Amino acid sequence: MYVELHCHSAFSFLDGASLPEQLALTAANLGYPALALTDHNGIYGAMAFAQEAKSLGLQAITGAELTLLDGSHVTILAETPEGYANLCRLITEAHLGRADRRDPRLEFAALEARHEGLIVLSGCRDGLLPRLLRTEGRAAARACAERCRAVFGRENFFVELQRNYVRGDLALTRALTDLAHDARLGVVASGDVHYHSRERHRLHDVLVATRHRTTLDGAHGARRPNSEFSLRPLEEVAVLFRDCPDAVATAGVIAERCRAFDLTRDLGYGFPDFRGADRTPAPRALAELCRSRLEQRYARGSEHRSEAERRLEQELTLIEHHRLSGFFLVYHDLFDLAREVAADVRRGSRRATGNLLPGRGRGSSVSSIVCYLLGLSHIDPVANRLFLGRFLNETLASVPDIDLDFPREIREELIRRVYARYGAEHVGLVCSFPTYRLRSAVREIGKALDLPAGEIEQVAKLADSRSGSGLADELDQLPGFAGRRNAPLWKELCELAEEIAGLPRHVSQHVGGMIISSRPLVELVPLERAAMPDRVVCQWDKDSCDDARFVKIDFLALGMLSLVEECVELVARREGEPPDLSRIDFADQAVYDRICRGDTVGLFQIESRAQIQMLRRTRPRDLADLAVEVAIVRPGPIVGGAVNPYVRRREEQRRAREAGRPYEPPVDHPLLRDVLAETLGVILYQDQVLQVCQALAGFTAGQAEALRRAMSRRRSRELMAGFWEEFRSGAAARGVTERVAEKVFTQVIAFSEFGFPKSHAAAFGLLAYQSAWLRHYHPAEYYCALFNNQPMGFYSLDALGRDAKRNGIEIRLPDVNVSDVWCTVADEGKGRLKAGEGGRGAGVVRVGLAFIRDWSEETATAVVAERERGGPFRSVGDVVRRAPPQLKRPAIEHLVWVGGCDGFGLTRRELVWQVGLWLPPTAHPGDDARRRRQLELPLNHPFEHLRFGGLEAGERLLAEYAVLGFAASGHPLQLLRDALPAGVVSSDRLPGLQHGSGVEVAGLVVARQRPETAKGFIFVLLEDEAGMVNVIVRPDVYQRYRPAIRGEPLLWVRGKLAKDDGTVNLLAEEVRGLQCGMRSAECELEVWADNSALRTPHSAFAFLRSMRRVAPESKDWG
Amino acid sequence: MWRINDEWWRQPIVRRYVEVVLEGGGRLVLFEDQITGEWWMQKP
The missing domain is CATH 2.40.50.140 (Nucleic acid-binding proteins)
Incomplete structure (x- = not known):
């Protein structure tokens, strides 16, 4: 029976028009027993394809179409696990062995050297043999065919025959058949499939036009001539190849051989061992380490000691049960590495003694006492009553997630060190696949259809829907575009936007995921270069890595941690000592007063419009309240209807306290009192969802875990409906009425939208407080660091600058003789404020030169270095003469317009006039440097001293916006x-x-x-x-x-x-x-x-x- | 035989081509317009 062995999905970026899932479903519906996915130079979609195929009862064959050095193609299929490992290595070599990461190619010799377990097909019309037939003739093609037979063996190399009703197909396939006969090779029929159904040929045409950056007309020569590149009904294939039925049968035979490898089963991934694995078994090593740390953290007789001991034993038992001891110890090794990195990065700086953590845990792992004792978390889970079940329980289905946040510089260096420690072949960053949304779909399809650029841009900007699938309705709503949905070309735009929605556009890097493997990772998944230099990503995204059961380490960069690093350093420079953020007063009411007023612009997690509105209602007064604050402005509590009740009860609680009365928050049922008391009877945290299900409906840890998984993956709503039955009957058994059960379950379902575990909220609440404390007591340093660590947060620099001003911080414009590369704190101002202080004169921040438009960091650094070497600049002519050559005239003019040369005593117009005298308009590269050298002798220019008026207030403001993107003067x-x-x-x-x-x-x-x-x-x-x-x-x-x-x-x-x-x-x-x-x-x-x-x-x-x-x-x- | 399916965004061209050999040995390309059903002879 025929099997399709040459098939491209949308993961052949801009050459495949269907998702792997669509191809699998179509193949199954057509009665195919198997299907091979052979994307260009990669297996990006192979795991998703294999999972979908498995669920359909379809055999998934893993392969790829590789590009050789001369541009010809070969199709490679993995027959065995060894073949798969070789496939991954070959693909990696094609990517990493090339200077241009966008054009991966493989030397044929590499394939000859590494083909064990692989079945090689001669490729499509651009394949090895057809290309030789075309360019060098029959003799050369035959020689190549015979060489392939000699190297790969007759059983492992086949001549591919493709018939897609393209002119010349019949002659070509007959020539290839003769060639195969002469070289004593087998032939195999294939479809060169690029989409799952015929109608998709239009989208395929658009993708090809996009790939060539032109319109459909412009891509005429590159597009396929017809719509015959979809999966065919089996009868049609038989008719197409009726003169060579062997070719059809061979496809089935090859597929049968490839059953020896199943991607969902045969990967063979292993997590690396921890240091010391050769000396001590992991469970014992972990237990010893944790117990010794427990002695340090919880002194004998202290309040939480016995609970901590009980909790530790509980966790160690669970960890050993799941055989995760080694996993935690490797994490501990990595965090030790992070400590070394942090010490190196901070060496020589004043903040080195500031007791700053190298990084911080986030997410549910913060609830684990083992993580706390190993240093992976900084929040005491016992003192904060954090629920473990979300992170670790008896029926864990996958390895727990431990997410760590780092300042950007530490994270960059840490990633490099992890590569160095484990070896480049054993480490890879996880990739991600940004997909087509409405804007990108409209722009790219619109361009291919040659629609007016201005109108396309209007639609892209004004349309509301995120997904391309709503475009027709959007057009009806947009002024000037009503009725277009059926107009020529616009109709096609709408239809194609629907088809392209959700298709992957390109490969990108995941925000923080890394895979480390004991076996060389290159044998499990191919690696390729990321857009960032020195970064290598694997070809699978987070979901595929999860399906492969890889252990993914999440090292995330958090802008606020970088800000804190810098702020602490600046404070240390002013005061001589860095503040110890672990020992500040966490109950400072002056800090909470400002938070409760909603004065939180620029702070961590609590600065958004919605947060400010909420803060004025909830009025947090301690860290626990801040944790609530972080968690409450999220879809989970909002959709669950928790927000208003919480706010009302907060007010009731406040009034009760003022009156000296105790306050009992109402709960929907007494069984929920313990679980929900601290959040005044409503569900605010994701782990409360699990606790509620256990308390009200008697869910076991297993059911609760299954529910949690259903909440976090796609299609969770359908799965949730199934859980309702279990919940209802469990609640009934506990005497809970159906009405109450339904009410509570609705709140539970709401968390299939997004909610935070309490541990995560606690960790973020702590950082939110520390940011508020720093801003309150060290505003100049804080705003300086805030400016220097953009982009981050909810507000633009413009809004942040004005907030700084409201807090008494003056933002001073760049000055060529005063500014550094980045923003600095000027020596004026009060320095550390006492409680209640603030207002005017709290400090001054000088904007750095690198903030000026057309000034890069390198340029600014060079100018500052020149100033330090040769003394302050004496005039704008002096700037022109001494500035580095890469500082072009427009950049100098920008400096002048924004006041950077005001210190020379002339008006800005006069200064710009002078710049124009020394430098011509930027026209020829190299001219500037030459002209500047001619100015070594400071001769006066005859028109140098013409007078011009100063800028009006409006002109100054406009200049600041144009040059800096923000205004400091109003x-x-x-x-x-x-x-x-x-x-x-x-x-x-x-x-x-x-x-x-x-x-x-x-x-x-x-x-x-x-x-x-x-x-x-x-x-x-x-x-x-x-x-x-x-x-x-x-x-x-x-x-x-x-x-x-x-x-x-x-x-x-x-x-x-x-x-x-x-x-x-x-x-x-x-x-x-x-x-x-x-x-x-x-x-x-x-x-x-x-x-x-x-x-x-x-x-x-x-x-x-x-x-x-x-x-x-x-x-x-x- | 070969097929063309092009310009679907404008005036679709959907044709089925055959190259035939005449009795006298000459060759001719004919195509069927699959939208109108008409047959045409392609000029060399």
């Missing part, structure tokens, strides 16, 4: 306030107005959010010169004013004020872009009587027009 609304209609109020007036008042505001858009849980509501954060306004936009209002809301940097909003429990929001009724010459009666910038303002360069109109061009991008979420 807010645009300051300059527009007087020109706004009288009814427009500033944000600081809003708290004094009544709930329900009609108001108008105007501001710069800082952030736009469209959370999935918000049912179509949009949240826009506006900022004016006095502060921020949270605007809530209903779906109907959004539809009416969508282009403005999505596209305008400055908005005018009219709406009703909503005040509730310390929060102030504006419910929008009308939203427009703030523009010049608006004709709306409700919003017209005041015009001077003679309209001259329209043409005056310094008018509000002129400023606004320019401001729209240079306004910083808002941060858009969702």
Whole structure:
């Protein structure tokens, strides 16, 4: 029976138009007994394919189509486990052996040297033999065929025959058949499949056009001539090859041989041993280490000692039961390595003595006392009553996840050291496959269809749906595009966007996953170069690595940890000693006062618009409250309806405490009291879900584990329905009514959306507090580090700079004679503040030169080095003469425009004039350097001393936005306030107005959010010169004013004020872009009587027009 | 025999081609337009 042995999926990037799952399903439906997946130079989709095929009862054959040095192709199939290992090595060699990582190729000699267990087919029309027939003739092709027979053996090399109704196929296959006969080789029929169904040929054409960066017309020569490259019904194959039935039968024979290797079963992965494995068995080594650490952490007689001992024994028993002792010890080795790395990275710095951890645990592993004792977690699980079951229990189905966060520099070096310790062949980073979403789909398909670029860009920007599959409906909603869904080309765009949704676009690096293997990893999965230099990724993503049961180590880079490192260092420079963040006062009410006011911009985890709103309602006062805060603004609690009850009960609890009364939070059933008391009767943490199921419905650890897995993988909703039956009957057995059981289960189901385990929330809550403490007591150092560690967090530099100002920190513009490469803390300011201090004069941050547009870090470093070598620059001519050649004229002009040369005593226009005298417009490479050398003698230029006026306030602000992307000298609304209609109020007036008042505001858009849980509501954060306004936009209002809301940097909003429990929001009724010459009666910038303002360069109109061009991008979420 | 399926985004071209040998030894390419059902002779 025929089997398809040559098949490409979408993991032949931009050459396959179907997912492996679609191919497997189609093959199964057509009655194929087996299918080979042979993507170009990789097995990216092989594991997903094998899993899907297995579930369908289809045999999955693992292979690849490799490109040889001369560009010809060969098809390789893995017959045995040894063959698979060789396949992986060959693919790795094709990738790592080339300078250009985007063009992997293999030497034929490498294949000849390593073919054991492989079956080789001669390839498609671009294959080894057809190419030789075409370019060098029959004799050369025959010689090659005979060589292949000699090297691989007659049983392992076959001549591939493909018939896809392409002109010349018949002649070619007959020539190949003759060749095979002469060389005494077998022939095999194959389909050169590139999509699962005929209709997909259109998408395939588009992908080919995209690959060649042209339109469909432009790709005419590269595209396939017809739609005959899909999986065929078996009868059709028989008819197609009726003159050579042997070729068809051979395919079945080869498939049968390949049964000897099953990717889902025969990988043979092993985790490496820990250091000392040769001396002590792992369980004993782990127990000894943990017990000795326990003595140090929990002194005899201390409050938590006996619970800690009990907990340790419980965990050691579970760990030994699952044979994970070695796993934990290897992690301990890695963390020791991290400690060494941190010490090396910090050596010579002042923070080296600051008792900073090398990294921090996150996630459910933080609940483990073994992790705590090994140093993998920094939160005491006993004192914090953290639930173990989420991380470790009797029925663990997979290796537990231990995620570690590091500062960026430490993580980079740690990854290098892990490679060095275990060997490059044993380590690989996990890859990821970004998939086509609506924007990318519209842009790429639109370009291929040659649709007008401007319209494509509009659709890409304005459309709301994330997935390409909603495009037709989106077009109906967009102004100017209604009715297009059936217009020529637009109709195709919509259909193809639907097909391409979810297909992988390219290979990328996963944020932190690494695989370490005792066996060479290159024999388990091919490795290739990542886009980042010195990085090698394996060809499987997180899901495939999970399916392969690889142990994935997650080393994540957390911007806030880098910020903390830098901040501590800066504080140490000022004070001589770094602060010990493990010993600060964690109950400092001054810090909590600011948090409760919502003064949290720039802090870790609690700075977003939604968090600020929540903080003003929940008012956290200790670390446990902060953990709740971190966890509560998440889809899990929100969809589960936990938020409002929690907030209400918090208020009740506060009032009860003030009155000296005890407070009992209500629970849905007494059985839940113990589990939910600390969160006032609602489910906020993911582990509470499991505890609730155990307490209310008697779930065993196994059922709870199965439920947890169902919550985290795809299709979890369908699986959840199955769990309802078990839950209902378990609850009934405990005397719980169905009504209560259903109510609780609904909350449980909500956590199939995302929720945090308590351990994770506790770890993040601690870091949130430490960030708040640092900002409160060392604001200058904090903001300096915040600026230097962007991008991170919820806000742009522009918004952060203004928040700094509100906290008494002056942000000073770059100065060529003062600035360093990055931001620095100036010596002025009060330094360490006492409790309650703050306000003006708290400190000064000087912006670094590398922040200037067109200045790179290297350029800035060179300028600073030159200044240190040769003394301060004396004039702009001196800058031009001494600056490194890579600093081009536009970059110098940017420095001048933003005030970087103000110290030379001339106006900025005069300085730019001078730059122009010394340097011509940038035209020829090499010119600048030559001209600068001519300026060695400081002769005066005849026009050097022409006078020009200074910049107006508006011009200075525009220059800052254009050059830095943020403004330090003010807010645009300051300059527009007087020109706004009288009814427009500033944000600081809003708290004094009544709930329900009609108001108008105007501001710069800082952030736009469209959370999935918000049912179509949009949240826009506006900022004016006095502060921020949270605007809530209903779906109907959004539809009416969508282009403005999505596209305008400055908005005018009219709406009703909503005040509730310390929060102030504006419910929008009308939203427009703030523009010049608006004709709306409700919003017209005041015009001077003679309209001259329209043409005056310094008018509000002129400023606004320019401001729209240079306004910083808002941060858009969702 | 060979097939063409092109320009689906504009005016689709879907054809089935055959190259035939005439009695006198000459060769001719014919194609069937699979949208209209008409047969055409391709000029050399």
